[in-house]
Amino acid sequence: MNTTACKHTVFLSDEFNKCIIQHLAVTAYHPTSTCRMGSTIDKNSVVDPELRVKGIEMLRVVYAAVMP
Known part of the structure; x- marks a missing residue:
């Protein structure tokens, strides 16, 4: 997992998790x-x-x- 977009946050903190979701989440919507x-x-x-x-x-x- 590429976490460079969230390097400004503390790893596995709530802020980090939110950042990861915002940058890496995708949809299966068809x-x-x-x-x-x-x-x-x-x-x-x-x-x-x-x-x-x-x-x-x-x-x-x-x-x-x-x-x-």
């Missing part, structure tokens, strides 16, 4: 619903209900981005 599904006439959708990408033949989305 965004979904970023690829709008809609009817074939919905101008704002990217895929139709069959997961076919609009405007591109022979391409489907098989990804969590279309999950509502």
Whole structure:
């Protein structure tokens, strides 16, 4: 673990732990619903209900981005 960002604090102090969390914490968040599904006439959708990408033949989305 690289602790150089928190070298100004006392190792394992509350201040150090807070600093480490602020600098090294990451999320496992995985965004979904970023690829709008809609009817074939919905101008704002990217895929139709069959997961076919609009405007591109022979391409489907098989990804969590279309999950509502």
